[in-house]
Amino acid sequence: MTAIHSERLREAGLPDLRPVLxxxxxxxxxATVSGAHLYGFPSSDSxxxxxxxxxxPLSGIIGLREGEETQTRMWDRDGLELDLVTHxxxxxxxxxxxxxxxxxxQLLSPLVVHTSGVHSALVDLxxxxxxxxxxxxxxGFANTQWALYQKTGELKPLLYTFRVLLTGIYLMRTGTIEAHLPTLLDQxxxxxxxxxxxxxxxxxxHSLAMDVDPKRLRTDVxxxxxxxxxxxEASRLPGEPTVYDALHDLVVRTRVAA
Structure with missing residues (x-):
């Protein structure tokens, strides 16, 4: 992990997370940080x-003993709750x-805890x-979070609703993924x-949205x-990925090299 990655973790109020891996x-x-810390609205207890x-390993792909396609781990370290999911x-x-x-x-998160040459290659693609x-x-993500907000009245799904809609708009206009809500508010x-x-x-x-007019919220959403x-409708983005073959080759090269 580079110095700039460490600095960005500190700016997000996070410690050196490499030992937890x-x-x-x-x-x-x-491995990168996602969730509220990436989106720019973490709570003190997030x-x-x-x-x-x-x-x-190759044996876990072609053999009878199938490997773990997804690994999930949740634990507490010095009072910090951690949730790790990798595919x-x-x-x-x-x-x-x-x-x-x-x-x-997740791939493009600037909050990088662990990186590699393959990570860089994926980012390039x-x-x-x-x-x-x-x-x-x-x-679809916005609809799901909006329904959850209407059920619970919590700020978290409401902020997710705004965040994903703004991310989608920005992506369609620029072709760039931006998941940080405070940055999106400027764009x-x-x-x-x-x-x-x-x-x-x-x-x-788990704070509630207390002082927001429900009618205005619905209109704004x-x-x-x-x-x-x-x-x-106006986007110039392509209708299909343009790097399918390159991604296929990267997966094959990486597996064979290992």
């Missing part, structure tokens, strides 16, 4: 979501092909994986009160959906 069952290709990719490179690559903005956000159909991912027109919601969320993970639809 010790003892993983399979070699890690990368857990740390670590996401990444590992590499199964085998092949599964991660397949998710990348399926217009899954979530895995691209990522622009060729982005299509205008990624708008569907963000539209895409959004309701002025969202910054205040971020401040309120910082006080507690619908307006952002309309903006996402328009951005997708």
């Amino acid at each position: 010790d003892g993983q069952g399979h070699p890690l290709l990368f 857990d740390v979501d670590l996401r990444g990719a590992h590499l199964l 085998d490179l092949l599964k991660f690559a397949r998710l990348m092909i399926r217009r899954n903005g979530y895995v691209l956000e 990522s622009p060729g994986l982005i299509t205008r159909h990624h708008a569907h991912h963000y539209r 895409v027109r959004a309701p002025s009160y969202v910054a205040g919601l971020i401040h309120d969320k910082a006080l507690a993970e 619908e307006a952002l959906h309309t903006a996402l639809d328009a951005a997708q």
Whole structure:
């Protein structure tokens, strides 16, 4: 991990997380911080979501004993709750092909805990994986979070609703993934009160949205959906990934070399 990666973790209020990765069952290709810390609205009691990719041995792919495509681990370290999920490179690559903005956000997270040459190669290929159909991912994610907010009244799903809609709009307009909500507020027109919601969320993970007019919220969320639809319609992004063969070759080379 480079000095700039360490600095970005410190700026996000995170400690050196490399020791927590010790003892993983399979070699890690990368691990980054996702979740509220990446999105720019962590609370003092937020857990740390670590996401990444590992590499199964060839025997775990072609033999009778199937390897773990996905590894999940949750634990507490010195009062810090940690949640680590990694996928085998092949599964991660397949998710990348399926217009899954979530895995691209993990791959491109600036909060890097562990990296490798394969990680760098995946990052280099990522622009060729982005299509205008990624708008569907963000539209669906927003609908899910909006329904959860209406059920619970919590700030977290409300902020997720705004975050994913703004990420989708920005992606359709620029071809660039930006998951950090405070940064998005400077790039895409959004309701002025969202910054205040971020401040309120910082006080507690499960705080409620107390001073927001429900009618205005609905109107503003619908307006952002309309903006996402328009951005997708006007987008110059391709309809299909353009680096399928290159990604296939990278997966094969990496597996054979291991």
